[in-house]
Amino acid sequence: xxxxxxxxxxxxxxxxxxxxxxxxxxxxxxxxxxxxxxxxxxxxxxxxxxxxxxxxxxxxxxxxxxxxxxxxxxxxxxxxxxxxxxxxxxxxxxxxxxxxxxxxxxxxxxxxxxxxxxxxxxxxx
Numbered sequence: 001x002x003x004x005x006x007x008x009x010x011x012x013x014x015x016x017x018x019x020x021x022x023x024x025x026x027x028x029x030x031x032x033x034x035x036x037x038x039x040x041x042x043x044x045x046x047x048x049x050x051x052x053x054x055x056x057x058x059x060x061x062x063x064x065x066x067x068x069x070x071x072x073x074x075x076x077x078x079x080x081x082x083x084x085x086x087x088x089x090x091x092x093x094x095x096x097x098x099x100x101x102x103x104x105x106x107x108x109x110x111x112x113x114x115x116x117x118x119x120x121x122x123x124x125x
């Protein structure tokens with residue numbers, strides 16, 4: 001049974017930093033993509049960053065390039081999202097997602113099969 005558990009959300013002032021973690025369990029393959037999505041109230045879920053766990057290749061939404069960094073620790077089956085220079089518009093529930101893959105996948109929700117429960121990130125101005 002695949003399970004994704006996020007942690008690290010919270011409240012921060014604009015310009016601050018947070019680091020999210022996503023611990024994965026139950027996967028039977030090393031060929032995985034893990035990603036972070038976010039959903040703000042009244043808005044659609046959008047892909048923020050994704051990583052191909054085999055070699056660390058990553059892709060990002062334009063709005064977070066240069067500010068956010070996705071990484072993974074394969075020994076711990078964990079993906080991370082380091083978020084720097086946070087802005088009020090980054091406020092959302094952040095979800096971890098995963099799927100079996102053989103290279104980076106587009107940051108579309110339909111590309112991912114497994115989802116975590118979400119963690120709230122609030123950035124105040």
